[in-house]
Amino acid sequence: MTEGNFVDYVKIHVASGKGGSGSSHLHREKYIAKGGPDGGDGGRGGHVIVKGNKNLWTLYHLKFKRHIRAEHGGNGSKQRSSGAEGSDEYIEVPLGTVIRDTETQKVIHEITEDGKEYLVAEGGMGGRGNWHFKSSTNQTPRYSQPGIDGTEVDITLELKVLADVGLVGFPNAGKSTLLSVITAAKPKIADYEFTTLKPNLGIVEYRDFKTFVVADIPGIIEGAAEGRGIGHRFLRHIERNSTLLFLIPADAPNISEQYEILLDELRRYNPEMLDKDRLIAISKSDMLDAELKLEMKHELDKNLGAPYLFISSVAQQGLTELKDRLWEMLNKEPS
Ligand SMILES: Nc1nc2c(ncn2[C@@H]2O[C@H](COP(=O)(O)OP(=O)(O)OP(=O)(O)O)[C@@H](O)[C@H]2O)c(=O)[nH]1
Numbered sequence: 315m316t317e318g319n320f321v322d323y324v325k326i327h328v329a330s331g332k333g334g335s336g337s338s339h340l341h342r343e344k345y346i347a348k349g350g351p352d353g354g355d356g357g358r359g360g361h362v363i364v365k366g367n368k369n370l371w372t373l374y375h376l377k378f379k380r381h382i383r384a385e386h387g388g389n390g391s392k393q394r395s396s397g398a399e400g401s402d403e404y405i406e407v408p409l410g411t412v413i414r415d416t417e418t419q420k421v422i423h424e425i426t427e428d429g430k431e432y433l434v435a436e437g438g439m440g441g442r443g444n445w446h447f448k449s450s451t452n453q454t455p456r457y458s459q460p461g462i463d464g465t466e467v468d469i470t471l472e473l474k475v476l477a478d479v480g481l482v483g484f485p486n487a488g489k490s491t492l493l494s495v496i497t498a499a500k501p502k503i504a505d506y507e508f509t510t511l512k513p514n515l516g517i518v519e520y521r522d523f524k525t526f527v528v529a530d531i532p533g534i535i536e537g538a539a540e541g542r543g544i545g546h547r548f549l550r551h552i553e554r555n556s557t558l559l560f561l562i563p564a565d566a567p568n569i570s571e572q573y574e575i576l577l578d579e580l581r582r583y584n585p586e587m588l589d590k591d592r593l594i595a596i597s598k599s600d601m602l603d604a605e606l607k608l609e610m611k612h613e614l615d616k617n618l619g620a621p622y623l624f625i626s627s628v629a630q631q632g633l634t635e636l637k638d639r640l641w642e643m644l645n646k647e648p649s
């Protein structure tokens with residue numbers, strides 16, 4: 315995955331298929347003077363259906379789709395044969411995708427389960443063929459129904475549940491570097507602030523084919539909740555993650571204080587952010603020698619009000635333990 319893979323918002327014009335027309339055919343056979351009506355029904359137009367797929371993590375596959383049209387139904391024909399149904403179009407989306415009417419911005423539906431389908435545009439009904447209209451007073455109706463038009467609607471798809479673990483940290487804390495070493499993602503990394511401008515997702519492949527998703531978002535700074543920096547715009551991406559991983563670099567002047575500032579920004583953005591499970595990773599700890607690390611431990615045990623561990627993405631230290639801890643947190647029984 316590369317920078318900007320994280321498409322979480324798409325607008326699509328969808329149109330279901332028109333129903334096929336009923337047929338007005340009159341049955342003809344050589345020696346039968348007046349055959350009866352035998353025109354078949356038109357087929358239903360195709361639906362457009364949004365469907366949950368737990369293997370999708372972004373809306374990236376829909377990025378360049380502007381229009382989705384389902385097929386029209388086929389027309390009815392003689393011998394009461396019905397027209398073919400127009401085939402349905404499926405729009406597969408990750409779980410946690412909200413469907414809005416683009417015009418009114420009203421939420422139409424939210425996809426939360428794998429395989430669950432939601433009909434966004436129903437295909438038009440096919441018209442009925444003339445044989446339905448035969449009566450005692452009209453034995454040979456030449457009338458049949460036209461198919462009903464399909465419907466068209468502009469929808470906006472927005473992904474809310476983006477990942478299991480959201481990374482929280484000041485700019486330059488090493489968030490993208492961590493993502494690049496625990497997942498196959500290749501985010502941009504650099505020695506300056508606000509390297510990451512768009513969120514990135516990576517999938518951690520954990521023991522025995524278990525996976526979880528980590529979201530790397532732009533750094534948060536003090537005042538983010540009031541709109542300083544750019545990180546606040548992305549806080550909504552981690553709003554529904556169950557677990558937050560705070561990254562604070564080992565060379566930060568005061569780790570406990572930095573943690574409090576980050577917490578405070580989250581609280582001001584949305585107090586519910588503090589209901590999530592939290593783990594603190596002291597990043598870049600390759601810069602600490604044994605003595606300094608011990609000293610730091612004493613200090614953190616006393617002042618830091620959350621579980622923590624030391625990691626180094628560069629020296630590949632503490633990463634297995636980090637994954638173990640995150641996995642445990644993600645899979646613990648809800649209390
Ligand atoms: N020594 C050391 N340096 C690291 C480590 N991890 C990251 N860095 C360096 O820290 C700098 C910032 O890393 P990034 O991963 O871009 O940081 P970020 O938190 O994503 O930064 P923003 O995207 O700007 O918010 C880079 O120069 C990295 O090489 C580490 O484990 N040890």
Ligand SMILES: [Mg+2]
Pocket residue numbers: 489490491502503509510530531532533
């Ligand atoms: Mg970054």
